[in-house]
Amino acid sequence: MNFLNRRRLTPAKVAWNTLHYAVLCFASVLVIAPLLIAFIASFKTPIEMLRGEKTDLPVDPLNIENYASFLDRQPVGISFYNTAFVIIVSLVIVILVGTMVAYVISRFRFPGRGLILVLYVIVMAVPPITTQVSLYQVMLGLGLVNSKWALIVLYSSTDIVSLYIFITFLGAISRELDESARIEGASYFQIYWKVILPLMTPAISTVVILRTIHMYNDFILPYLYTPRVEDATVSMLLFRASDMMSSSTEAVLMAGIMIVIAPTMVAFFVLQRQIVSGMMRGAVKG
Amino acid sequence: MDFSSATAQRRLVIVGFLIVPLTLLAVFSLYPFFQLIWFSLTDWNGLSPDKTFVGLDNYHRILIEDRALLRPLINSGYYFIGSLMQLALATYFAVILSRGLPASNMFRMILFLPFVLNSVAVSIIFRDFLQLDGGLDALMTLVGLGDYTRQWVQDPDIVKWSLVFASIWRYLGFMLLITYGALQAVPVDQYEAARIEGASEWQQFRFITFPTIAPILGLQIILATVGSLEVFDVPFLITGGANGTKTFIMATLEEAFEFRRVGLAAAMSIILLSIVMVVIVLQRLLFQRGAVT
Numbered sequence: 410m411n412f413l414n415r416r417r418l419t420p421a422k423v424a425w426n427t428l429h430y431a432v433l434c435f436a437s438v439l440v441i442a443p444l445l446i447a448f449i450a451s452f453k454t455p456i457e458m459l460r461g462e463k464t465d466l467p468v469d470p471l472n473i474e475n476y477a478s479f480l481d482r483q484p485v486g487i488s489f490y491n492t493a494f495v496i497i498v499s500l501v502i503v504i505l506v507g508t509m510v511a512y513v514i515s516r517f518r519f520p521g522r523g524l525i526l527v528l529y530v531i532v533m534a535v536p537p538i539t540t541q542v543s544l545y546q547v548m549l550g551l552g553l554v555n556s557k558w559a560l561i562v563l564y565s566s567t568d569i570v571s572l573y574i575f576i577t578f579l580g581a582i583s584r585e586l587d588e589s590a591r592i593e594g595a596s597y598f599q600i601y602w603k604v605i606l607p608l609m610t611p612a613i614s615t616v617v618i619l620r621t622i623h624m625y626n627d628f629i630l631p632y633l634y635t636p637r638v639e640d641a642t643v644s645m646l647l648f649r650a651s652d653m654m655s656s657s658t659e660a661v662l663m664a665g666i667m668i669v670i671a672p673t674m675v676a677f678f679v680l681q682r683q684i685v686s687g688m689m690r691g692a693v694k695g
Numbered sequence: 696m697d698f699s700s701a702t703a704q705r706r707l708v709i710v711g712f713l714i715v716p717l718t719l720l721a722v723f724s725l726y727p728f729f730q731l732i733w734f735s736l737t738d739w740n741g742l743s744p745d746k747t748f749v750g751l752d753n754y755h756r757i758l759i760e761d762r763a764l765l766r767p768l769i770n771s772g773y774y775f776i777g778s779l780m781q782l783a784l785a786t787y788f789a790v791i792l793s794r795g796l797p798a799s800n801m802f803r804m805i806l807f808l809p810f811v812l813n814s815v816a817v818s819i820i821f822r823d824f825l826q827l828d829g830g831l832d833a834l835m836t837l838v839g840l841g842d843y844t845r846q847w848v849q850d851p852d853i854v855k856w857s858l859v860f861a862s863i864w865r866y867l868g869f870m871l872l873i874t875y876g877a878l879q880a881v882p883v884d885q886y887e888a889a890r891i892e893g894a895s896e897w898q899q900f901r902f903i904t905f906p907t908i909a910p911i912l913g914l915q916i917i918l919a920t921v922g923s924l925e926v927f928d929v930p931f932l933i934t935g936g937a938n939g940t941k942t943f944i945m946a947t948l949e950e951a952f953e954f955r956r957v958g959l960a961a962a963m964s965i966i967l968l969s970i971v972m973v974v975i976v977l978q979r980l981l982f983q984r985g986a987v988t
Contacts (some may be wrong), residue, residue: 425896429791436788437805440864444808446830447820463833506719509712519709525717532724534975538925538944539968542951542960543731544723546741566719597708628814628928633952647815648932659823666816677811681804684811688869689876 451475451663458660475664479650483665484638488646491635495560495642496624500617502565507616508609511575512601516587533569541633548634559634560642564624571616574690578612579605618680618687625673643669731968734961741957753962764963767946770855770930770939771923777859778919782912784863785870790904792871793878803875807868818932821861822848825933851938858940862929866922870915877911878904917978921971943967 450458452467452475479485514522537544544563545554553559586608587600595603631642641649647662647669654662677684735753737746757764788806792799809817824830825847832844847857885903894902927944934940936949947967951960 426796429796433788433791433802436784437802440805440809440868442834443817443820443824443830443864446824446833450823462836463828463830464837506716510716513709513712517705517709525713528720528725532720534972535724535728535968536921536925536971538927539964539971540724540727540731542947542957542964543734544727545951546730546734546957547722547727562719563723566716566723572716597704601708601712622811626811626813628932633948644813644815647813647819651815651819662819663823666819670812670816673811673813677804677808685803685807685872688872 447663447666450660451667453660455657455660459657475661476668478658478661479665479668482661483646483650484641485646485665485668487639488641488643491557491640492625492642495557495564496621499561499564499624500620502561503568503571503616503620504613506565507568507572507575508579508606508613509601510572511579511609512605514576515579516584516605529569529572532567533573537563537567538629541629545633554634555637555640557635557640560624560630563630563634564620568620571620574616575609575612578609582608614683615687615690618684622673622684731961731964734957735965737958739957740955741951742955746958749958753959754966756959757962757966764946764959767941767943768924770942771926773855773859774862774923774926775920777856777863778866778923779916781863781867782870782915782919785867786874786908786912788867789871789874789878790900793875803868803871806871809865809867810869814928815932817865818861818929821864821929822933825857825861848934849938854934854938854940858930858933861933862926865929873911873915874908877908881907913978913981917974920974924967924971924974 446463449465449467450463452470452472453461454468454472454474457465457468514526548554548559548563553562587604590600590604625643627642628644628648631645632648635641635645638649647665650665651662734746736748736750738749738752739746788802792803827846827849829847831847832841835841835844845853848854881904886899889899889903925944926942927948930936930940930942931945936942936945941949943963944967947960947963950956950963
């Protein structure tokens with residue numbers, strides 16, 4: 410759309426563009442301000458926090474005391490380990506199970522196929538948060554409460570949106586490749602493993618992005634199912650830390666927050682193109 | 696390859712590939728759903744081995760006897776109004792950003808950033824930002840608006856809008872992105888033609904842009920409605936439900952896990968679920984009508 414800009418700029422147009430820019434700048438300041446103030450606070454001493462204004466810059470911008478203190482007193486390592494474990498295992502399950510369902514649904518006609526699709530559509534309409542009251546009892550019965558596996562099981566079994574992404578993606582790919590593999594004598598499993606799975610790489614990367622962001626940021630499931638320190642994810646790490654902290658250790662908590670959002674920030678700036686397009690694809694389908 | 700073994704292999708792959716996902720679906724989605732209906736008809740406390748069937752007593756209590764139980768649902772109204780403002784803003788930003796102004800990619804990324812950050816992290820950041828003499832007050836003082844600071848979280852009349860603001864801050868970029876995606880489908884040559892005919896910017900939006908993105912905007916209104924019925928993270932982490940900011944989900948989880956009234960909480964869940972279902976069915980009807988005309 411760049412050629413539009415080369416059009417003659419009338420004074421009215423310049424005025425409008427200036428106004429649009431002003432609004433954009435104002436909104437951007439509002440978006441960044443809370444994050445920036447928290448970032449600044451993470452370098453401040455307790456006295457600076459108490460006496461100074463929130464917008465004052467830290468006296469010593471290299472004061473990493475708060476970071477050291479948070480890393481020292483909070484279970485940071487185990488929480489990051491738990492989060493990574495949950496995300497990786499859930500992703501493997503979601504990808505394998507999701508692509509298998511997509512393969513069977515889009516390449517075979519069999520009795521019950523329509524029923525399965527209808528069930529998934531109904532379940533997709535039920536927001537998971539509304540069934541937690543009874544789901545919790547199921548998890549208790551299976552002995553999964555207070556276990557990382559509760560999160561893994563729920564992230565991978567109630568994720569119908571990813572399934573939907575896989576099914577629509579595979580449905581749009583022609584069957585030529587798998588049919589010729591069939592003629593060459595490949596078994597259905599070999600076709601799935603050697604033809605379908607590689608073909609689905611773009612859909613898989615969309616799902617990996619959407620699900621990783623969701624699982625890293627989710628609060629409700631860890632809050633209900635992994636409240637203990639030893640199974641805590643990064644969300645619970647911050648939640649517990651914020652419960653323990655007083656106003657005198659506010660800066661330490663801000664350092665903890667920066668530690669948790671740092672990996673997301675880095676990934677966001679490195680992978681922004683992929684994240685944005687993945688989100689657009691996933692959101693419209695969800 | 697012999698035909699009967701091909702059929703057997705076909706059957707094996709269908710059953711083998713579906714058995715795990717269908718078991719997961721049954722155990723973690725379907726079974727809890729039916730169990731929820733059953734719990735809602737009992738007075739179960741979550742611990743005792745006996746569940747006494749009480750018919751529709753729980754529903755009667757929520758809908759007729761004890762209106763306090765339904766009150767948190769009113770808070771959804773604030774979030775709904777907030778999400779309509781958010782949609783209007785997101786559409787405005789998406790339209791001006793899609794024109795390829797210089798630095799528009801940077802603005803888009805900034806506005807989108809809060810959506811990808813950890814829920815607890817941004818909620819604590821906002822809790823601090825809104826507190827007395829917090830970041831917002833300092834910022835306002837800095838630009839000379841110090842006289843207009845308020846008790847953003849302590850004042851019961853203001854706190855709901857503060858939470859709505861926090862929620863817009865968090866989700867605006869997401870709506871922007873969806874609308875931005877929809878805008879890519881608007882045919883560029885139509886703008887050229889309209890400009891040659893002398894159409895104003897507003898007319899271009901009204902007659903070219905809007906009709907193209909209307910279905911996506913409709914979908915977003917439905918998402919916003921369902922979303923405002925399910926608000927949990929932001930108010931739970933910022934105020935803990937104090938000052939009349941409790942949402943219906945918070946009230947339901949509290950009944951179930953703190954007061955141990957699982958039967959009552961199940962009935963509340965079913966009521967919420969029914970409202971969500973009505974919204975979704977309405978969407979289907981509206982969309983189908985839209986498709987016909």
